[in-house]
């Protein structure tokens with residue numbers, strides 16, 4: 001066939017139709033995949049879709065988890081996981097859905113295992129600059145469980161429980177039950193504490209945007225969704241709110257079968273719409289495997305009911321820090337009408353140094369995914385600056401030294417004077433950087449150098 005040239009275009013830019021078989025992001029896991037787990041061999045679809053069955057069979061004790069997977073893994077893995085449970089700052093909580101999505105023939109590499117089950121052999125020492133509430137959420141809280149850091153928005157921690165517990169939780173200082181390692185600051189869902197939060201929000205005319213999180217909105221009872229939603233909608237200053245939940249990624253069944261909760265959410269969204277106020281759902285998918293046929297049905301139900309869903313991922317080593325996985329995650333979420341909103345560079349959290357990556361990795365990944373799909377489905381890569389600086393575009397550092405791994409950000413809307421530092425994980429630094437962190441006397445020298453370099457650029 002004769003070649004047709006489009007003016008000013010190169011041949012490689014002309015598109016031939018793609019073989020549909022290569023559109024892997026649309027190939028969602030379906031069927032009764034859970035039956036490969038011995039304990040779920042006899043579970044039928046109706047039962048597996050029942051959110052009450054999922055909650056009831058969610059595993060909260062290490063022994064129980066190890067019982068369920070015992071036949072699938074080696075004794076070495078079991079003892080490694082036992083050691084991990086003992087040393088982890090987060091309590092264990094894994095849904096049958098998640099458990100069924102883990103490839104138990106490769107538990108060391110599996111991206112879901114990495115997120116939820118700590119292995120003793122993979123634990124690394126924490127970064128010397130880590131502290132437990134690294135985002136200063138408690139320091140920035142005018143009333144317990146309400147963080148007011150940015151000018152017009154606030155974070156309301158309504159409760160401290162979740163449908164599952166993630167190893168890497170930023171709020172490991174509060175979320176979940178106490179562990180051998182951490183005694184938590186509790187944020188129980190009490191009316192008394194909520195009333196103080198509502199009173200504060202109502203008293204601040206500048207607050208227009210409220211994030212309802214925790215813990216996790218999935219664990220709020222239907223009547224609590226309605227109560228919190230309506231109390232906030234009734235405040236003239238509040239124009240936007242988001243219910244944050246990991247739920248769709250770990251138990252999409254609830255969207256399909258907990259009609260009371262689903263209707264409560266849709267009720268607040270619809271009432272908000274009649275008042276010209278925005279109410280949306282924010283969720284937390286990290287890996288394409290977390291999106292299945294069941295997820296599609298759940299997301300379709302939300303979308304058809306008029307609920308906007310946005311996603312905030314956490315960038316994690318060995319989970320989603322390679323371009324192929326991040327592209328697949330973004331394409332798959334887009335296909336399910338989930339907007340990729342943020343990818344967070346992993347916060348400095350206790351006990352998860354094996355999961356963190358570098359600022360340099362985030363910058364490279366951003367380059368690899370931008371242009372893949374719609375701009376509104378392309379995430380902004382951010383660092384939540386330790387010390388309470390808030391979210392900063394990874395590219396916007398004043399200074400970044402990939403040898404020491406120290407990056408310095410400013411945050412003019414939070415504190416125009418302050419310099420906020422983030423620290424890459426030491427084991428990913430070049431030898432010279434690792435050598436300097438091995439010497440405690442060098443720690444403050446590296447910090448001072450970095451801030452001086454940032455200051456010189458700003459002035």
Ligand SMILES: *Cc1c(COP(=O)(O)O)cnc(C)c1O
Pocket residue numbers: 147148149150153154155211391
């Ligand atoms: C993330 C966050 C928000 C919301 O920020 P957006 O950038 O609008 O998503 C609000 N308050 C606190 C304390 C936060 O950490």
Ligand code: SF4
Pocket residue numbers: 161162163164165166168169170171175214215216246
């Ligand atoms: S669901 Fe969110 S709040 Fe709950 S443990 Fe996971 S990261 Fe933490």
